[in-house]
Amino acid sequence: MNPQTFAEKIFKAPAGAIVFARPDIILTHDNTSSIYKTFQKMGGEKVADPDQMLVVLDHNAPPADAKLATQYQEIRDIVAKQGIKKFYDAGKGICHQIMSYHAHPGMLIVGSDSHTSTAGA
Structure with a gap:
């Protein structure tokens, strides 16, 4: 029996290998507008x-000032322009909790939130 790490099992590659994998879900939140600019x-x-x-x-929900409100509107515009259907506006929940409704065993999920890894819990 050849023991493997968690990552080796998921990616079916040995430790240290460069892996190209397509995520099933890409999570982003209030930082979407800055990521989109990049x-x-x-x-x-x-x-x-x-x-x-x-x-x-x-x-930052609800937005506390005009700058944040503008940023939220930019994100709404990005979502509409890009045809993103899995969009949860302010007040609809917390990203890592909402993720639990979309995550399923065997999925590869990446995200810009530090709690993204809880999707596998």
């Missing part, structure tokens, strides 16, 4: 698969 600077125009995206507005 995406555009890199030449990105259209998200490859909008069905992968899960966007939740939760960290």
